[in-house]
Amino acid sequence: MNDLTGLGKVAESVDSVTKELRQLIYEFLSPGTKGAGEYIADKVRYLRFMNSVRAMQKAKVILESMGVDNVHIELRNLVPLIEKCSLxxxxxxxxxxxxxxxxxxxxxxFSPSYISILSSLSPIESLVLDTISRNSRPIMKMGIYQYYGVELHILVDKSNCVRADLVGVLSNLERLGLILRVFENEPALMFGNPPIGTMQSELIGLTPLGGRFILACDRKLEVGNGIPHIDLSILSTEVI
Known part of the structure; x- marks a missing residue:
């Protein structure tokens, strides 16, 4: 009987992808946890196989370009990485x-929290976060950290996001602990709680967590691209 519905081809494709996913999982498992391979494969079998395969294949290319041969990941990180990226x-x-x-x-x-953070971001939220890091300027030093920030009108222009939508995006990024709000041209630089977008002096910058998260999600980025970082000149003059 002809496979009029194409289910046979679909089944073959799923089986092929499942085998490829299993092989990729085994490559990323450390020797002591190889027995968990079947468990992981079964757990993600009904998820979006192709997305997991694409992400893991790309990860292998990145690691190969870095000259990394040992690609083992802790089991507690590998399982949620596969599950979340498959969606x-x-x-x-x-x-x-x-x-x-x-x-x-x-x-x-590496922090497991990065996994839940990335899974919580929409494409536009991810774009705005990248826009903040790429268009920020130095605004202040707090403790040992140099912070950066960008004006809201620049974010609107660079991200092609309307102001009303941007406010919602920034609210979620703030909830995730990725951004901070600073108000310039006040009696003193200060943090505050006015609604986002209501003060012209407001700048949006990355928190240290936001900076580390962005670096973890883009291996080509370097500290200095709007990423909060430890100022070594402060370390040389202040006792920590």
């Missing part, structure tokens, strides 16, 4: 998942 359909965010997987391999300070 993503946006190409730009899949690229970020690939970078995050690579970061889980090479960064000793």
């Amino acid at each position: 993503e359909e946006d190409d730009t965010l899949i690229d970020k998942w690939a970078n995050l997987i690579a970061s889980a391999v090479v960064d000793k300070s």
Whole structure:
């Protein structure tokens, strides 16, 4: 009987993808946890296989370009990485998942919170976050950190996001702990709680968490692209 519905081809495709996903999972598992491979594969079997495969393949390319051979990831990070990235359909965010997987391999300070943060971002929220880091200017030093910020009208222009939508986007980024709000031209630089977008002196910048998260999701970025960082000149003159 002819496969008029095409189900046979679909089944073959799913089976092929499942095998590829299993192989990729095994490559990222450390030797002591190989037995968990079947568990992980079963757990994600009914999720979006192709998205997981795409992200993990891209991660392998990134790691190969870095000369990294040992690609093992802690089990507690590998499972949610596979689950969460399998649900993503946006190409730009899949690229970020690939970078995050690579970061889980090479960064000793990798935080599991990055996984839940990335899974909470919409494409426009991710775009605005990138726009903040790429268009910020130095605004202040607090403790040992140099902070950066960008005016709201620049965010509106660079992100092609209408102001009303931008306010909602920034509210979620603030809720996730990724951005901070600073008010210039006041009696003193200050943090505050006025509604977003109501003061002309308001600037939006990344928190240290936001900066580290962006770096983890883009291996090509370097500190200085609007990323809060420790000012070594302060370290040389102040006792911590």
